[in-house]
Amino acid sequence: MAAGVATWLPFARAAAVGWLPLAQQPLPPAPGVKASRGDEVLVVNVSGRRFETWKNTLDRYPDTLLGSSEKEFFYDADSGEYFFDRDPDMFRHVLNFYRTGRLHCPRQECIQAFDEELAFYGLVPELVGDCCLEEYRDRKKENAERLAEDEEAEQAAEGPALRAGSSLRQRLWRAFENPHTSTAALVFYYVTGFFIAVSVIANVVETIPCRSLARRPPGEQPCGDRFPTAFFCMDTACVLIFTGEYLLRLFAAPSRCRFLRSVMSLIDVVAILPYYIGLFVPKNEDVSGAFVTLRVFRVFRIFKFSRHSQGLRILGYTLKSCASELGFLLFSLTMAIIIFATVMFYAEKGTKKTNFTSIPAAFWYTIVTMTTLGYGDMVPSTIAGKIFGSICSLSGVLVIALPVPVIVSNFSRIYHQNQRADKRRAQQKVRLARIRLAKSGTTNAFLQYKQNRGLEDSGSGEDQALCVRNRSAFEKQHHHLLHCLEKTTCHEFTDELTFNEALGAVSLGGRTSRSTSVSSQPVGPGNLLSSCCPRRAKRRALRLANSTASVSRASMQELDTLRRSPVPQSRSSLNAKLHDNLDLNCDSRDFVAAIISIPTPPANTPDESRPSSPGGGGGASSTLRNSSLGTPCLLPETVKISSL
Amino acid sequence: MSGCRKRCKREFLKFAQYLLRLLTGSLHTDSVEDELEMATVRHRPEALELLEAQSKFTKKELQILYRGFKNECPSGVVNEETFKEIYSQFFPQGDSTTYAHFLFNAFDTDHNGAVSFEDFIRGLSILLRGTVQEKLNWAFNLYDINKDGYITKEEMLDIMKAIYDMMGKCTYPVLKEDAPRQHVETFFQKMDKNKDGVVTIDEFIESCQKDENIMRSMQLFENVI
Numbered sequence: 001m002a003a004g005v006a007t008w009l010p011f012a013r014a015a016a017v018g019w020l021p022l023a024q025q026p027l028p029p030a031p032g033v034k035a036s037r038g039d040e041v042l043v044v045n046v047s048g049r050r051f052e053t054w055k056n057t058l059d060r061y062p063d064t065l066l067g068s069s070e071k072e073f074f075y076d077a078d079s080g081e082y083f084f085d086r087d088p089d090m091f092r093h094v095l096n097f098y099r100t101g102r103l104h105c106p107r108q109e110c111i112q113a114f115d116e117e118l119a120f121y122g123l124v125p126e127l128v129g130d131c132c133l134e135e136y137r138d139r140k141k142e143n144a145e146r147l148a149e150d151e152e153a154e155q156a157a158e159g160p161a162l163r164a165g166s167s168l169r170q171r172l173w174r175a176f177e178n179p180h181t182s183t184a185a186l187v188f189y190y191v192t193g194f195f196i197a198v199s200v201i202a203n204v205v206e207t208i209p210c211r212s213l214a215r216r217p218p219g220e221q222p223c224g225d226r227f228p229t230a231f232f233c234m235d236t237a238c239v240l241i242f243t244g245e246y247l248l249r250l251f252a253a254p255s256r257c258r259f260l261r262s263v264m265s266l267i268d269v270v271a272i273l274p275y276y277i278g279l280f281v282p283k284n285e286d287v288s289g290a291f292v293t294l295r296v297f298r299v300f301r302i303f304k305f306s307r308h309s310q311g312l313r314i315l316g317y318t319l320k321s322c323a324s325e326l327g328f329l330l331f332s333l334t335m336a337i338i339i340f341a342t343v344m345f346y347a348e349k350g351t352k353k354t355n356f357t358s359i360p361a362a363f364w365y366t367i368v369t370m371t372t373l374g375y376g377d378m379v380p381s382t383i384a385g386k387i388f389g390s391i392c393s394l395s396g397v398l399v400i401a402l403p404v405p406v407i408v409s410n411f412s413r414i415y416h417q418n419q420r421a422d423k424r425r426a427q428q429k430v431r432l433a434r435i436r437l438a439k440s441g442t443t444n445a446f447l448q449y450k451q452n453r454g455l456e457d458s459g460s461g462e463d464q465a466l467c468v469r470n471r472s473a474f475e476k477q478h479h480h481l482l483h484c485l486e487k488t489t490c491h492e493f494t495d496e497l498t499f500n501e502a503l504g505a506v507s508l509g510g511r512t513s514r515s516t517s518v519s520s521q522p523v524g525p526g527n528l529l530s531s532c533c534p535r536r537a538k539r540r541a542l543r544l545a546n547s548t549a550s551v552s553r554a555s556m557q558e559l560d561t562l563r564r565s566p567v568p569q570s571r572s573s574l575n576a577k578l579h580d581n582l583d584l585n586c587d588s589r590d591f592v593a594a595i596i597s598i599p600t601p602p603a604n605t606p607d608e609s610r611p612s613s614p615g616g617g618g619g620a621s622s623t624l625r626n627s628s629l630g631t632p633c634l635l636p637e638t639v640k641i642s643s644l
Numbered sequence: 645m646s647g648c649r650k651r652c653k654r655e656f657l658k659f660a661q662y663l664l665r666l667l668t669g670s671l672h673t674d675s676v677e678d679e680l681e682m683a684t685v686r687h688r689p690e691a692l693e694l695l696e697a698q699s700k701f702t703k704k705e706l707q708i709l710y711r712g713f714k715n716e717c718p719s720g721v722v723n724e725e726t727f728k729e730i731y732s733q734f735f736p737q738g739d740s741t742t743y744a745h746f747l748f749n750a751f752d753t754d755h756n757g758a759v760s761f762e763d764f765i766r767g768l769s770i771l772l773r774g775t776v777q778e779k780l781n782w783a784f785n786l787y788d789i790n791k792d793g794y795i796t797k798e799e800m801l802d803i804m805k806a807i808y809d810m811m812g813k814c815t816y817p818v819l820k821e822d823a824p825r826q827h828v829e830t831f832f833q834k835m836d837k838n839k840d841g842v843v844t845i846d847e848f849i850e851s852c853q854k855d856e857n858i859m860r861s862m863q864l865f866e867n868v869i
Binding site: 007008009010011012013014015016017018019020021022023024025026027029030039054056099100439440442443478481482484485486488489490491492493494495496498499502503 | 704707708709711712713715716730731733734735736737747750764767768771772779780782783786787803804807808810811812813814815816817818819823827830831835848852857858860861862864865
């Protein structure tokens with residue numbers, strides 16, 4: 001728990017006086033905490049620099065070096081101080097953690113050194129306070145990445161020699177992904193790059209008009225039509241190379257499915273497909289129109305350059321991550337366009353021979369005006385139209401020109417922000433998990449304490465020493481506080497599992513049982529009903545008696561055994577500690593007739609209970625039931641006990 | 645109807661003011677005054693000797709208490725939010741905010757919305773070093789939510805629900821809806837001697853003194869500090 005909480009514990013315990021008049025059971029005795037000595041000042045000498053602090057400050061975190069008895073190893077009796085041969089500058093931060101509860105990360109120190117100090121003093125890095133946590137993690141990650149990179153570079157340098165044994169496929173894939181690993185790969189890389197360039201240039205040049213000497217006298221025709229064979233040969237060669245490359249990549253890919261779905265392979269396919277479609281499409285007039293359109297896709301070959309250019313890839317990635325910003329810009333633009341187009345349309349509606357024939361026609365005007373292009377093919381002629389037109393262009397400046405630099409700076413900001421948001425989410429998860437862990441740790445510690453209490457109450461001195469977990473004074477007092485609350489409300493803390501089981505058992509309470517009598521008062525553990533929470537216990541007896549769910553799944557032998565020796569079983573141990581006396585007042589309700597919450601089918605009840613123990617059967621089962629009323633928190637393992 | 649009209653007028657005025665500020669460009673004036681206000685809440689407790697005389701703690705105990713208190717609340721006062729947070733750390737399974745609220749009101753004797761160190765010490769002094777009478781008095785004060793000298797069933801029910809809330813969901817036996825109410829009934833049966841539906845301070849103290857469980861438990865928290 002946090003340091004501060006320890007400070008407030010005395011206050012919380014004192015406030016528990018408020019529960020006293022309400023408690024229906026006597027509250028448990030307070031833990032015997034040794035008399036608090038007066039607070040003393042400790043001197044910690046770290047490499048010559050003396051730090052002095054109260055002992056209480058250090059005691060706040062009992063599971064660290066300075067808070068536990070581990071510091072006694074460093075105690076120097078001659079000088080009466082604790083001597084540590086460590087960095088005094090770093091120690092300052094460690095000590096401040098004890099004082100303030102927050103661990104800060106020093107900005108100018110090496111993060112590795114800081115980590116080492118934390119490890120020495122028993123502090124986990126998760127304790128770094130929120131203000132410094134992000135930076136701490138960033139620096140740690142940077143460090144780790146740098147170290148990893150160095151390692152990778154080293155490995156890559158000695159790479160080819162190592163991987164002699166790898167298969168052809170793996171080598172091929174590596175050659176494709178990292179062209180600089182071998183000369184052949186590099187050659188291949190440059191060759192494909194060259195052919196991409198050639199193919200793109202050919203596509204472009206194809207459309208330039210060349211002076212045609214033959215056929216058409218006033219001749220200008222595109223070069224592609226003038227030298228069809230040459231261009232066709234070049235196209236074929238490029239496509240052959242691209243197809244070969246694609247097939248090789250497909251063969252070498254470690255995961256073909258993933259490769260097929262990747263963006264780069266899609267681009268490859270789109271780049272070479274038109275050619276093949278064009279080959280198989282017959283050369284008739286109606287289809288050739290569509291065929292010509294397909295040639296447009298050949299321009300996508302330029303995207304193959306992104307394999308060769310890191311910058312292009314980064315641009316693509318940042319565009320993808322800024323998509324929402326761009327989308328919003330587009331949306332706001334669309335809104336503005338629609339508004340202004342409508343206004344202009346209605347403003348110009350009356351004019352004869354106007355270009356603003358419909359609102360969609362006015363879209364063009366609005367876009368051209370807002371982006372300050374101003375082609376002038378559509379102009380308003382009415383005064384109202386001109387006024388709105390000028391408002392349109394002014395707002396266009398605002399709407400478009402302003403966000404553009406913002407978007408540009410958004411690129412880098414959003415890029416980093418995304419990274420940071422993911423980091424923060426991960427950190428948040430860690431933090432929440434930490435809080436949950438701490439909470440459950442507290443609860444579990446309490447439940448564990450209660451479990452052990454069974455041993456404590458009954459066991460002899462040695463047992464106590466062996467079994468009882470060593471708890472700090474703070475824990476003892478906190479557990480005592482929780483115990484007082486339990487006693488006040490006559491309910492006990494349990495864990496989720498037991499609670500759900502209990503819930504399940506209760507919900508099965510609809511089925512009635514013929515073999516039990518509600519009014520049968522238990523003989524042995526008769527005191528139970530009268531002790532604590534009598535009304536509640538009675539009602540519970542009623543409900544459970546009506547349900548067969550409360551009959552144990554245990555065999556009849558066990559029922560008999562239980563009846564014969566209705567001894568309470570220590571809750572915490574499966575190797576039961578049997579006690580002689582059935583001490584069933586509220587204080588020592590550690591007893592398990594732990595069978596209550598196991599549901600059983602009703603068929604068993606009448607048959608099983610009757611033959612073996614006729615008179616006592618009913619009594620036994622109700623005894624069981626009633627004694628199990630007294631059971632406090634049933635821990636899962638004890639619930640499943642079916643034999644003594 | 646007039647209320648509606650007044651509201652409309654108020655909204656309209658606000659909108660007009662907003663428009664004016666929009667046009668003159670003074671829409672986002674940084675309110676410096678607010679920041680100053682927040683920063684000046686500080687409280688210094690009375691002198692050590694005075695506190696020692698007023699409470700039943702020794703000087704050393706007061707020193708230790710104050711150091712802890714000041715460490716946690718450098719401004720010298722605890723407001724209700726912080727109080728609730730602190731208290732909730734002790735009861736992780738349940739929801740202790742309601743009870744913490746009542747407790748806060750019980751500690752905050754001068755009802756200024758903050759518990760200073762003096763309030764803290766005053767309360768602790770009663771709870772830990774006070775006589776049985778004083779402790780019972782304090783408890784009565786806690787239950788009497790509106791401080792009118794009577795504990796009604798509703799007040800007791802509120803307190804009881806708050807306490808049961810602290811237990812949380814996972815309890816054994818399963819917490820039922822009317823468990824607090826049942827508990828309140830039991831309490832009133834025991835405490836309300838003349839059966840008039842309220843418990844006065846005298847009835848309360850008398851009944852508690854007769855109950856030996858309670859008397860015994862009163863000694864429990866003596867050694868907290």
